């Protein structure tokens with residue numbers, strides 16, 4: 435029996451990709467050139483945003499955003515407790531304190547009703563995450579941010595194309611960060627992109643991404659202590675090919691998620707990720723919360739049936755670094771801990787054959803009914 439993989443990058447148009455890569459190799463121009471600019475334009479047009487700045491990863495995007503905003507060691511930044519750890523790590527990397535807040539058990543996103551209680555005189559920014567491509571409650575988050583004069587950096591790592599009340603995720607806050615990791619909607623192998631409508635921030639981010647260099651015609655000046663967080667041309671070529679099919683990529687993910695939901699909704703104790711009204715999720719991953727279930731055992735049984743699964747994502751407060759530094763206990767963020775302990779991601783990718791979807795559904799139903 436063939437293994438049904440958790441995820442696969444979508445790169446159908448290999449001929450065009452190979453032509454682009456050949457051209458890049460022949461040109462000898464590998465670093466942040468015309469193809470990186472082309473990808474930036476595609477993303478800016480797609481999201482209808484003024485600036486799109488390609489970088490080397492989603493983590494680099496978040497890190498650069500915090501540095502550009504001048505967030506540092508006396509500051510606090512609010513992040514959800516259930517997310518990929520990079521969301522909190524970047525706050526640590528600029529010397530600030532990530533203030534965790536619990537998530538909602540239904541949407542898996544930041545519990546906005548707890549937001550105001552977490553704000554102190556040190557709070558500078560909020561990083562809401564649109565987890566697994568599902569829009570966080572940006573209306574409420576922007577309302578509170580405005581009231582307390584806080585920056586909002588959207589961690590839209592997996593949410594390219596997701597929509598909150600008519601607006602594309604990543605374009606609602608001051609800055610939006612996307613990842614192009616292979617498990618994301620579009621991949622450049624490694625890569626990310628920052629979007630903003632703020633000219634000044636965009637300019638600073640462009641300088642910081644490239645060693646702090648300000649170019650003026652042929653003149654170069656090092657005006658900031660910057661990073662090398664550039665994307666390369668071959669990575670950009672991968673992204674360009676997929677961006678041409680972004681609508682199709684997202685539509686297929688809607689169909690796949692609907693199939694899973696339709697066929698699994700009669701199984702007791704399964705809770706699918708809830709999407710807020712007037713919002714569209716792009717289903718970066720298909721993660722279900724299985725109330726009262728032993729996930730380790732379930733994972734093992736599915737793997738025995740050649741189905742690759744994974745946990746949803748991490749509860750930041752119980753990771754060794756955070757638990758040691760801040761003395762957190764499991765029940766400090768009960769929903770994050772519950773989702774970490776009892777959620778699984780099912781195989782889910784563009785081009786997944788319908789027979790494989792049915793196979794996963796049948797095996798899962800059998801395993802869940804026995805357990």
Ligand SMILES: Cc1ncc(COP(=O)(O)O)c(C=O)c1O
Nearest residue numbers: 491492493518520591613614615
């Ligand atoms: C929510 C979230 N934030 C940030 C990242 C970091 O992105 P990258 O892996 O491109 O650095 C990821 C990706 O894994 C993510 O899922």
